Amino acid sequence: TRVEDATRKSGFRLLGDVDYETVAPMCSWITPVPGGVGPMTIAALMKNTFLACSRK
Known part of the structure; x- marks a missing residue:
């Protein structure tokens, strides 16, 4: 999932299936x-x- 993140140069970060920190x-x-x-x-x-x- 692409999530906005002002701390990143790209302006976003990618998350997997869950928000790890949460x-x-x-x-x-x-x-x-x-x-x-x-x-x-x-x-x-x-x-x-x-x-x-x-084994073949």
């Missing part, structure tokens, strides 16, 4: 975007791909 105090676990679970998802996908290929 919901973080209410959550047990939360990951930021970017830098969340994406790298682990990619690593697991590659591992499973190599495993499937080796």
